[in-house]
Amino acid sequence: MKFFLDTANIEEIKQAHAWGVIDGVTTNPSLVAKEGGDLVERIYQICQIVEGPVSAETVATDWEGMVREGRLLAQISEHVVVKVPLTVDGIRATRILADDGIDVNVTLCFQAAQALVAAKAGAAYISPFMGRLDDISSDGTRLIEEIVQIYANYPELGTEVLAASIRHPMHVTQTALAGADVCTLPFSTLRKLVNHPLTDSGLKSFLDDWAGVPDPDVAGQVERWLAARSGD
Numbered sequence: 077m078k079f080f081l082d083t084a085n086i087e088e089i090k091q092a093h094a095w096g097v098i099d100g101v102t103t104n105p106s107l108v109a110k111e112g113g114d115l116v117e118r119i120y121q122i123c124q125i126v127e128g129p130v131s132a133e134t135v136a137t138d139w140e141g142m143v144r145e146g147r148l149l150a151q152i153s154e155h156v157v158v159k160v161p162l163t164v165d166g167i168r169a170t171r172i173l174a175d176d177g178i179d180v181n182v183t184l185c186f187q188a189a190q191a192l193v194a195a196k197a198g199a200a201y202i203s204p205f206m207g208r209l210d211d212i213s214s215d216g217t218r219l220i221e222e223i224v225q226i227y228a229n230y231p232e233l234g235t236e237v238l239a240a241s242i243r244h245p246m247h248v249t250q251t252a253l254a255g256a257d258v259c260t261l262p263f264s265t266l267r268k269l270v271n272h273p274l275t276d277s278g279l280k281s282f283l284d285d286w287a288g289v290p291d292p293d294v295a296g297q298v299e300r301w302l303a304a305r306s307g308d
């Protein structure tokens with residue numbers, strides 16, 4: 077499964093990219109506005125850092141405006157994926173942009189039938205918002221499972237399931253079990269994926285026990301062992 081980082085914060089992207097586990101980035105108008113709204117230069121910088129798919133969202137609501145904005149956004153970098161909302165105009169714009177050879181991420185998906193329409197319009201990615209469904213006591217995981225199953229039934233569709241609106245590590249696990257192609261997650265959630273209290277306590281007990289050996293310097297031990305055998 078690919079991991080995309082769901083943020084427009086350059087520092088978070090640099091930190092996550094250094095881990096070597098990030099395959100792309102998704103942004104949306106709220107995430108970019110939170111960083112000050114300098115969309116174009118920010119998207120360009122992000123593309124330079126991750127060198128993978130970077131979603132930049134249109135803000136027009138009419139298909140003509142989405143197509144105009146999308147064609148311009150796509151010129152920022154070869155890595156730009158144009159994000160449009162799953163509306164009638166968004167679907168129409170998706171078809172036009174896809175026929176232009178521009179990758180489109182259709183966002184704000186909340187039911188499987190929407191995902192089928194987006195795929196038929198040529199979307200490169202569909203973004204079902206599982207967290208916002210869970211937030212209202214609906215089943216976000218079920219939505220991911222349905223879309224994965226529908227797309228598997230029709231492999232000619234070619235759209236990737238990009239699980240979005242991720243709230244916590246269990247969402248990541250659930251999307252992976254469901255077979256999503258991509259999970260886009262906030263940096264805070266990425267950090268939580270790694271952390272576990274039993275890992276921390278287990279490491280502490282290893283190190284406490286090791287501290288009691290005569291020579292706890294592993295590197296030094298190996299270097300001396302190698303030096304003693306250099307003449308073998």
Ligand code: G3P
Nearest residue numbers: 082104207208240241242
């Ligand atoms: O960026 C798309 C999506 O991941 C936003 O999720 O619900 O946390 O705003 P949310």
